[in-house]
Amino acid sequence: MLRKLVGYAAYMFGANIFTALLTFAVTAFGMASRSKEAFGDYFTYMLVYEIGTGVLINGVNATIQKFSAENEENRLRFTKLVFVAFLIMSLVFGVVGFIAWQIVGFNLALGFFGIPWVVTGWYGRYILRSTLDAKREARLMVIASLSSSVFRFLFLTFTDLRDAMIYGDFLALVVSGLAALIILPLTLKKSVREIFSVEIPKSLLVEAFHFSVPLWFAGLVFTAKSRLQATWTRGRIGARAMGALGGLQLFGMLYEKPMEFLGQASLPGLVSAKEERDALYRELLRFSIVALTAIAVTVSAGVPLAFQVIDEVQRLFGQTGELFRDKYVEVPLLMLLSTLAIPFRAVELVTNQYSVAVGKQRSVFYAQVVQLAVMALTLIPLAEAYGLVGVVLAGIIGELANASTFVVLLWNVRRDSMRSAAVWSLIAGVVTAISVAPAYYYRAWTYSWLMAFVALAIFVSLMFVTRLLKASDFERVLRAFKNRRSA
Secondary structure: OOHHHHHHHHHHHHHHHHHHHHHHHHHHHHHHHHOHHHHHHHHHHHHHHHHHHHHHOHHHHHHHHHHHHHOHHHHHHHHHHHHHHHHHHHHHHHHHHHHHHHHHOOHHHHHHHHHHHHHHHHHHHHHHHOOOOOOHHHHHHHHHHHHHHHHHHHHHOOOOOOOOOHHHHHHHHHHHHHHHHHHHHHHHHHHHHHHHOOOOHHHHHHHHHHHHHHHEEEEEEEHHHHHHHHHHHHOOHHHHHHHHHHHHHHHHHHHHHHHHHHHHHHHHHHHHHHHHHHHHHHHHHHHHHHHHHHHHHHHHHHHHHHHHHHHHHHHOOOOOOHHHHHHHOOHHHHHHHHHOOOHHHHHHHHHHHHHHHHHHHHHHHHHHHHHHHHHHHHHHHHHHHHHHHHHHHHHHHHHHHHHHHHHHHOOOHHHHHHHHHHHHHHHHHHHHHHHHHHHHHHOOOOOHHHHHHHHHHHHHHHHHOOOOOOOOHHHHHHHHHHHHHHH
């Protein structure tokens, strides 16, 4: 089962690699060609629809996987709910967006107008994910990602609009929603009329509702937690600081994507594992801690190379002005610091899904509440003392609190698994700090990106020493890629 889950994540990452790099390049182009304040406003516009999206998709993925992973009829019923939800959301957020247009301006209003489309796109992916059919989900994902890159590039290249990235991104949201509404009927081999004619038992709605409520509340807390840093930064420090935080998010995408795909595969796999669930959890947890942290260490230490490449491309095309590495000088340090949280995020990533699979979904809510409380308590004093560095430090402390809460809440019922989570994440946390130390020490050096090789070598060596990394892990990943390639 672990090989299947790794294979799913590998396929999704492989399918996404081109569009992800394209998205990265176009966003970097926008960061370089528009002011830091403009990028901060673009990040704020994204914050609007991301908050709305978070509220509306909370618990939906877990609910669909729980009731549809092995039930084709339920999959069809949830598809009908997607179409109904789209119509309702279009009406509600059309009105909300028009009001926002009159009060705060058109650019921010586009964030509200885009919510129904992006939410529908995610709903479509969740239904396709319930089959663990990576190919179909990848198509929907690629459409959304590629359209975002293409539309933003066209606006950035052929207009001098300050907010070109906002307009291009909004059009992409519309395309992602339309794609889901078209692909779902084709995949299920049902017409829209047949989908709307499906009967949805009241018992299913009641059971799904009761299952999803604690996850929905947990998602609300997660949304507040994940947007707390950005909201506080924009309101307290300003658009330029928001731009730097957006830069951290952009370059962090290089290691966030593998985390996202592995997390997506975890829930249906853990639900289906049954008596082998605990063994699968520990293997999945160990793999996640090692692999995801290794990627993050390498990316964070090597990011100065990307800055140099962007500056060189700008020079070749005759662009003048502030160098990219000077405009976003804070980002490399922020990335090194954020890497320290990855082992604890890996615990959250896998244990979150594990809790749902074993029927302890309330622990997800409690973990999110603790993390939000810890971040709220530490954010203001740390940010006041250290600025953006303090904002990131508050996030690291929050991730540690989240992972610790899962361990405490599940200790009595899953002691062996939780012991592994606690010990492995602490070991990986110490190893990560040691690994990025050379990159931190030499961060002012012109060729500091060479420290990425040193950091990765230290991390891999210490993982072998602590026996969290095994030679068989490399063979497993290679087999997963080969199997997906031949499929």
